[in-house]
Amino acid sequence: MDESLLRTLTPSVIGILVRRGANFAAAEDAVQDALIEAVRVWPDDPPQDPKGWLVTVAWRKFLDAARADTSRRNREVLVESQRMPDLGEVVDDTLQLYFLCAHPSLTPASAVALTLRAVGGLTTRQIAQAYLVPEATMAQRISRAKRTISGVRFNQPGHVATVLRVLYLVFNEGYSGDVDLAAEAIRLTRQLAARTNHEEVAGLLALMLLHHARRPARTGPDGRLVPLAEQDRSLWNTRLIAEGVDVLQTALTHGGLGEFQAQAAIAALHADARTVTETDWAQIVEWYDELVRLTGSPVARLNRAVAVGEAHGPRAGLAALAELDPSLPRHAAVAAYLYERDGDPVTAARLYAEAARSASNLAERDHLMRQAARLNAQLRS
Amino acid sequence: MAKYLLLKHYRGAPAPVNDVPMEQWKPEEFSAHVQYMRDFAARLEGTGEFVDSQALSPEGTFVRYDGEGRPPVTDGPFAETKDLIAGWMVIDVETYERALELAGELSAAPGAGSKPIHEWLEIRPFLTSTPTTTE
Numbered sequence: 101m102d103e104s105l106l107r108t109l110t111p112s113v114i115g116i117l118v119r120r121g122a123n124f125a126a127a128e129d130a131v132q133d134a135l136i137e138a139v140r141v142w143p144d145d146p147p148q149d150p151k152g153w154l155v156t157v158a159w160r161k162f163l164d165a166a167r168a169d170t171s172r173r174n175r176e177v178l179v180e181s182q183r184m185p186d187l188g189e190v191v192d193d194t195l196q197l198y199f200l201c202a203h204p205s206l207t208p209a210s211a212v213a214l215t216l217r218a219v220g221g222l223t224t225r226q227i228a229q230a231y232l233v234p235e236a237t238m239a240q241r242i243s244r245a246k247r248t249i250s251g252v253r254f255n256q257p258g259h260v261a262t263v264l265r266v267l268y269l270v271f272n273e274g275y276s277g278d279v280d281l282a283a284e285a286i287r288l289t290r291q292l293a294a295r296t297n298h299e300e301v302a303g304l305l306a307l308m309l310l311h312h313a314r315r316p317a318r319t320g321p322d323g324r325l326v327p328l329a330e331q332d333r334s335l336w337n338t339r340l341i342a343e344g345v346d347v348l349q350t351a352l353t354h355g356g357l358g359e360f361q362a363q364a365a366i367a368a369l370h371a372d373a374r375t376v377t378e379t380d381w382a383q384i385v386e387w388y389d390e391l392v393r394l395t396g397s398p399v400a401r402l403n404r405a406v407a408v409g410e411a412h413g414p415r416a417g418l419a420a421l422a423e424l425d426p427s428l429p430r431h432a433a434v435a436a437y438l439y440e441r442d443g444d445p446v447t448a449a450r451l452y453a454e455a456a457r458s459a460s461n462l463a464e465r466d467h468l469m470r471q472a473a474r475l476n477a478q479l480r481s
Numbered sequence: 482m483a484k485y486l487l488l489k490h491y492r493g494a495p496a497p498v499n500d501v502p503m504e505q506w507k508p509e510e511f512s513a514h515v516q517y518m519r520d521f522a523a524r525l526e527g528t529g530e531f532v533d534s535q536a537l538s539p540e541g542t543f544v545r546y547d548g549e550g551r552p553p554v555t556d557g558p559f560a561e562t563k564d565l566i567a568g569w570m571v572i573d574v575e576t577y578e579r580a581l582e583l584a585g586e587l588s589a590a591p592g593a594g595s596k597p598i599h600e601w602l603e604i605r606p607f608l609t610s611t612p613t614t615t616e
Contacts, residue, residue: 322516453504462536466515472504473511 105150106138108291110221113154115193118254122162124200125246128218130162135221137161194219195295198288199258202266203249210245211266217242219291220284230279260298264360267292271308282312293347302351303361309344310367313337325467329376341371362391381411398428406434414442429460433468440475449475482573484532485580487587488603491539493564498599499592506593517590525572525583532571541565571607580604 110131117127134157138150147153201215213231216222222230228238271285289305317331326332348364365387373379388404391397401424409417417438424431436451452472459465503511525531542557570587574580584602592598 322512323519324512324515449504453502456504457539460538465536466511469503470508470511473506473508476505477507 103139106135106142106154107221109151109154110135111194111197111219113151113158114197114218116155117158117162118193120159122166123250124254125243125250126162126165127158128246130158130165132217132223133161134158136223192295194291196254196258198263198292199256200249200252200254202258202263203252204259204262205248205252206245208266208269210241210248211262212269213238213241214245215266215288216270216281216284220288222279222284226279230273230281260296260301263292264300264304268304268360271311282308282315286312297354299351299354299356300358300360302347303358303364306344306348306351306364307360307367309340309347310364310371313340313344313371319463323463324470325463327467328370333374336371341368344368345371357390357394359391359394359397362387362394366391379410381407385411398424402428402430402434406437409438409441414438418442429458430455432458433464436468436471445475445479449479482575483577483580483609484571484573484607485577485584486603486605486607487570487572487580487584488605489567489569489600490603491565491567493566494601494603497592497601499594499596501593503592510591510593510595513591513595518587521587521590522570530572530574530579530583532573534568534570536568537566539565539567577606580606 114127114131134154197219201218202211213227216227224239225235228235267285267289270281273281286308293301293305313336317335320326345368348368351361366384369380369384384407388407391400405417405420408420432451432455436448436455440448449472452468456465456468459468522534542555544553544555547554584604588600588602589597
């Protein structure tokens with residue numbers, strides 16, 4: 101069965117139900133029920149018209165739920181005769197769903213969950229597995245999110261920036277369950293990019309494609325982290341890189357530079373180097389300057405210090421690092437790297453061990469501890 | 482089946498036999514250790530005895546309620562003498578003996594000099610829910 105088709109159809113089916121008069125929360129529930137039924141029924145009995153099938157079944161689920169609700173509360177609601185409240189000129193239901201699910205009144209975790217369900221067509225169980233929480237917890241998170249936005253009109257214009265933030269979060273979650281969230285984030289961003297002319301949407305899509313292209317090289321066969329400089333570049337996916345560069349270049353010609361385009365430009369410069377020594381660090385520093393200007397982000401400053409170290413030598417990198425707060429995450433790891441390049445393995449080993457102890461994820465901790473062990477072994481011999 | 486928690490400590494457990502800080506191991510010894518832990522968890526998944534495994538950051542703080550309308554009181558980072566958990570594995574096994582056997586294997590993970598660490602692990606049985614039939 102083509103589950104991806106099912107998932108692609110989800111937002112437009114929700115849109116149709118809303119246009120017929122269902123409120124968003126009820127429509128979303130009904131479509132979720134219809135998806136679950138489709139997964140059960142389609143393998144043996146594939147429909148001629150999948151979208152029509154989903155609309156029919158979801159509408160029936162909606163009516164059943166509304167009737168049950170009505171009889172429970174013992175009041176009369178003429179669901180059948182309900183007509184769509186005037187939505188004015190709104191054109192694209194799917195785009196509206198992106199805005200609604202990333203509404204600023206939602207917490208990031210709620211917006212992520214709701215987007216994956218209503219726009220992505222994932223089941224609550226799949227989302228729960230991906231985020232390693234019980235299904236009941238995820239179900240509650242989603243229904244609370246729906247209550248939070250129950251007063252928001254479906255056709256209200258939204259903010260692209262909040263949508264991008266949500267998609268970026270999904271992408272960074274990677275993959276821990278049987279759902280590949282990085283691939284899902286790319287699918288959703290691609291779908292969004294097809295519906296808007298916003299340069300930052302293109303920037304984010306390019307960024308995702310360029311990072312995704314490196315994924316096969318990012319972990320070794322034993323699960324260990326392989327840093328960019330040591331990656332086997334023949335494993336990089338050239339098709340994704342070409343697409344990412346293409347998307348980015350088109351966006352950059354439009355003006356309206358933003359942080360995602362700047363990040364994508366840095367990723368593109370890395371992708372452009374066939375070996376690590378061919379990396380154009382001077383240009384990468386320039387893009388980090390741009391990124392710092394755009395965001396003021398301490399993380400961008402930290403990464404800039406690394407790039408400065410590569411472009412102008414480790415002393416220059418350490419000088420850039422000295423201007424930053426030592427309590428920043430990964431500060432010690434960056435310092436260790438620069439000290440080693442500066443020919444001070446003793447300090448570097450100490451800092452790598454310190455960085456390992458404060459690492460926030462296991463793969464990074466193991467990587468940093470391995471660096472400390474490598475230098476200490478070198479120092480002993 | 483009964484569930485057991487295998488606790489690993491940063492501090493608070495007796496010193497292991499092969500007591501060398503990780504950053505002083507050879508890189509290949511470190512890799513062998515990581516691989517041993519992965520293989521162990523994978524094998525327990527295979528036998529249907531694995532439940533969960535998590536590692537914890539060495540940072541920790543005690544917190545308690547301090548009365549209506551007041552922010553919680555915190556104490557920490559812990560003094561050097563206090564117990565500090567590094568991580569855990571939850572297993573679901575037939576017998577206590579099996580739990581001991583597995584904890585022993587986990588404690589045999591290789592460390593410096595490719596020799597077992599002989600690390601002290603704490604093993605704690607879960608309290609179970611009330612059975613449906615009590616007679």
